[in-house]
Amino acid sequence: MKFSSFAVFEMVLEEANERFAPLFQPVQERVDILKQYCGAVDSLLERGDGEIFECEVDEINMTVRFDFVVNDVTVNDPKHDELQQLLARALSASVRAEDGENIRVHLVFPSLWEKI
């Protein structure tokens, strides 16, 4: 079965919706945008022989964090590459080595929720 980061994101989203209700609700447009980002992450995971993807929602500022681990990242089309598109839309990002053989890419995206 092909890995889908959106499946992981959906589980986290459901949990977060329950936690933030009844004061906050997710904005569907923002959720749809994150779904597209998941597609980009899947592509990067495939390119970089990655297997680890983690998703988390910050309790306090409700930002969405994506973490994924790959061998390396090579960007041959810096204007259009998936990683570049994700970076252009992230609030912050970081990359560090993991186990000496891989890199962990950490991306933070804006909150999906608005006050009801």
Add this chain to the structure above:
Amino acid sequence: MTNEERAERELDAIMRKVADAIFADEAGTQIVDPKRMREFLACGEVMKKLFQGRGNKVQVVPHDDFPSVGTIRVFTKQLSISDPLLFYEAASLSSNYEIYPKLDGTVVLALTFYGLTKK
């Protein structure tokens, strides 16, 4: 000669032809392309702004290996991008870039710029 040895010899011959073609292309009088050089230097300044200090090392090397190729390398324990849009804009100027780990636990960001010079 085994098939493997024959294949290796043919590959070596191809690699030598490619190397000769590259050296021939890079030989002779070259003139700096001012626009491309400005893009390279601007990207270098942005990378220094984003990453210099905090134990990080930023190298901006024009005419690295070949006159027409420049590279910008960032060596760091953690590549923290506080302004991802600025990084995106600067990195978009490069011909390509890669991010890879080293065995000592650090990460290298290497941006390559082609076309710094023309004949």
